[in-house]
Amino acid sequence: MMSLTFVAALIAIVPLVLIFYYTISKGITYLNFNFFTAMPKPVGEPGGGMANAIVGTLILIGIGGSIGVPVGIMTGIYLSEFGKNKFGNVVRFLTDVLSGIPSIVVGVVAYTLVVVPMKHFSAFAGGIALGILMIPTIIRTTEEMIKLVPQTLREGGLALGIPKWKTTINIVLRTAWKGIATGVLLGLSRAAGETAPLLFTALGNRFWSTNIGQPIASLTVYIYDYAKSPFEDWNQQAWTAALVLIMLISILSLLFRIVTRSKYKTN
Amino acid sequence: MDYSETKSTKKKFWTKIFPSHNIGDIIFERLTLLFAVSVFLLVILMGYEMYIGSKISIDKFGWSFLTKSTWDPVQEIYGALPIIYGTVVSSILALVLALPLSIGIAIFLSEVASGWLEKPLSFLIELLAGIPSVIYGLWGIFVLVPWLRNTVEPYLSDHFGYLPFFKGAPYGFGLLAAVLILTIMVLPIISSITRDVLKSIPQSQREAALALGATKWQSTKIVLADAKSGILGATMLGFGRAIGETMAVTMVIGNRALISPSLFEPSYTMASVIANEFTEASSQMYLSSLIQLALVLFVITIIINALAHLLVWSMNRKWKTV
Numbered sequence: 001m002m003s004l005t006f007v008a009a010l011i012a013i014v015p016l017v018l019i020f021y022y023t024i025s026k027g028i029t030y031l032n033f034n035f036f037t038a039m040p041k042p043v044g045e046p047g048g049g050m051a052n053a054i055v056g057t058l059i060l061i062g063i064g065g066s067i068g069v070p071v072g073i074m075t076g077i078y079l080s081e082f083g084k085n086k087f088g089n090v091v092r093f094l095t096d097v098l099s100g101i102p103s104i105v106v107g108v109v110a111y112t113l114v115v116v117p118m119k120h121f122s123a124f125a126g127g128i129a130l131g132i133l134m135i136p137t138i139i140r141t142t143e144e145m146i147k148l149v150p151q152t153l154r155e156g157g158l159a160l161g162i163p164k165w166k167t168t169i170n171i172v173l174r175t176a177w178k179g180i181a182t183g184v185l186l187g188l189s190r191a192a193g194e195t196a197p198l199l200f201t202a203l204g205n206r207f208w209s210t211n212i213g214q215p216i217a218s219l220t221v222y223i224y225d226y227a228k229s230p231f232e233d234w235n236q237q238a239w240t241a242a243l244v245l246i247m248l249i250s251i252l253s254l255l256f257r258i259v260t261r262s263k264y265k266t267n
Numbered sequence: 268m269d270y271s272e273t274k275s276t277k278k279k280f281w282t283k284i285f286p287s288h289n290i291g292d293i294i295f296e297r298l299t300l301l302f303a304v305s306v307f308l309l310v311i312l313m314g315y316e317m318y319i320g321s322k323i324s325i326d327k328f329g330w331s332f333l334t335k336s337t338w339d340p341v342q343e344i345y346g347a348l349p350i351i352y353g354t355v356v357s358s359i360l361a362l363v364l365a366l367p368l369s370i371g372i373a374i375f376l377s378e379v380a381s382g383w384l385e386k387p388l389s390f391l392i393e394l395l396a397g398i399p400s401v402i403y404g405l406w407g408i409f410v411l412v413p414w415l416r417n418t419v420e421p422y423l424s425d426h427f428g429y430l431p432f433f434k435g436a437p438y439g440f441g442l443l444a445a446v447l448i449l450t451i452m453v454l455p456i457i458s459s460i461t462r463d464v465l466k467s468i469p470q471s472q473r474e475a476a477l478a479l480g481a482t483k484w485q486s487t488k489i490v491l492a493d494a495k496s497g498i499l500g501a502t503m504l505g506f507g508r509a510i511g512e513t514m515a516v517t518m519v520i521g522n523r524a525l526i527s528p529s530l531f532e533p534s535y536t537m538a539s540v541i542a543n544e545f546t547e548a549s550s551q552m553y554l555s556s557l558i559q560l561a562l563v564l565f566v567i568t569i570i571i572n573a574l575a576h577l578l579v580w581s582m583n584r585k586w587k588t589v
Binding site (some may be wrong): 001002003004006007008009011012013015016019023026027070071074075077079081082083087088090091093094095096097098099100101102103104105106108109111112113132135150163164165166169178189190192193194195198199200205220223224227228230235238239241245246249252 | 289291292294295296298299300301302303306308309310312313314317320332367368372373374375376378379380388390391394395397398399400401402403404405406408409410441451453454458483486487504507508510511512513514518538540541543545546557558561565568571572573576
């Protein structure tokens with residue numbers, strides 16, 4: 001009976017392997033320098049890349065990060081340092097609730113909050129939706145990482161006469177920052193893979209644009225549009241875009257895994 | 268006597284507002300508190316915005332929005348029943364498939380696998396959770412759906428076609444494809460939470476069972492019974508994820524609002540409707556109905572997540588005292 005559980009684990013791995021296999025094998029054909037630097041061409045014309053989409057995704061997670069990271073880290077600090085009270089528990093609960101809200105609902109909120117007043121789809125609205133999505137992940141990891149810092153470090157700082165705020169910033173945060181950075185990274189990766197909220201906030205753009213007040217292209221929306229389309233050429237490009245997206249997310253995680261590991265070695 | 272009481276209450280009052288004399292401390296704490304309050308206000312703001320956005324539609328349709336079956340943008344009649352049906356049925360069926368698999372995986376990871384196997388395998392399964400939804404959809408369109416259309420559905424139709432679940436033409440796209448993809452997407456959540464829950468149950472339970480002569484499977488059954496509420500919580504979180512899943516489902520479910528027992532038929536979920544029709548909404552009433560769908564999703568996922576976290580949290584507390 002217990003050996004059946006091994007079968008269950010194998011069954012779970014099968015789709016993972018299949019997805020990676022197909023993404024890599026189908027995506028690699030169009031993966032070249034041109035893909036990263038050329039603009040999308042009209043259908044039927046060969047070539048064409050996704051330069052604007054790649055830059056668009058980076059801009060969107062940049063805007064999202066500039067909102068999500070400060071809010072997330074500061075709230076995480078509050079929860080771990082000052083938040084052992086009832087309000088802290090309420091905020092913790094709301095963070096869990098926020099993390100379960102579907103991304104498309106967050107997109108609708110960003111639409112009503114940003115697109116409607118601006119009377120305009122924009123990268124800014126998309127960035128805000130992504131930022132909201134990042135917040136719970138960053139709060140949770142920041143709180144966990146700060147909690148891991150031993151109490152003795154804080155007490156040592158306070159015993160030396162350093163005020164609490166300086167202890168928190170210079171001692172506690174300095175110790176925990178690698179873990180917090182991983183949490184930020186996790187949030188950014190999650191945001192990079194989001195499609196639904198962008199459909200009606202950042203919309204999409206066939207042209208090169210870095211203006212955050214205008215609609216902007218993104219890898220995820222392009223994958224969606226190209227996959228749905230009846231054109232074989234576009235379907236191929238969708239696989240390549242998927243490959244680039246997975247590579248982007250993997251690079252982000254790998255980068256910080258390397259950084260964190262080296263710190264432990266010197267310790 | 269009175270004087271000293273007043274002095275100490277006065278001191279207590281001041282220490283409550285300004286716990287430290289250092290101005291930096293006060294500013295720092297207030298600053299972090301400000302951000303925490305902003306998160307609190309954000310959630311409330313979200314609910315409020317969606318409520319006022321959908322007010323027109325709520326006023327016009329009331330409860331019939333949830334019970335009527337006509338989703339007609341042309342005549343401006345919006346009844347979301349088939350859409351709610353599609354959402355709930357696809358998610359429940361996905362859970363039915365995912366739950367036994369997830370529990371099996373969790374048991375394997377926490378009870379059977381040795382250290383060198385458990386960590387990489389856990390990592391791989393969590394990798395499943397990290398794949399963006401649109402890539403699942405892409406794979407769904409070009410790999411899963413053709414396989415269903417060419418192999419699985421004809422087979423089911425030939426051998427079990429008398430059942431109402433397998434009637435209809437094998438399009439490939441439809442409820443079955445959506446259920447299978449949702450199963451894969453929900454698997455990592457349920458299995459990793461269940462694995463953590465199983466690990467949190469003290470070893471003494473298993474040892475007691477084994478000491479009484481139970482087999483490993485019997486002792487695992489006992490541990491599973493102990494973990495019941497945690498597993499229920501994990502399932503609810505999986506359900507919450509499934510009903511909110513948008514892109515992968517939109518790309519394979521066929522996007523037609525109809526109620527049918529057949530798995531081969533296309534279907535429609537709340538998230539898919541919003542994704543497909545939001546930018547096409549030509550009138551205020553249309554938009555308001557879509558926002559109302561978002562509000563329904565919002566409320567359902569809040570309730571499910573709140574209950575699920577309470578369950579998992581209460582399980583952790585229960586076993587901390589043992």
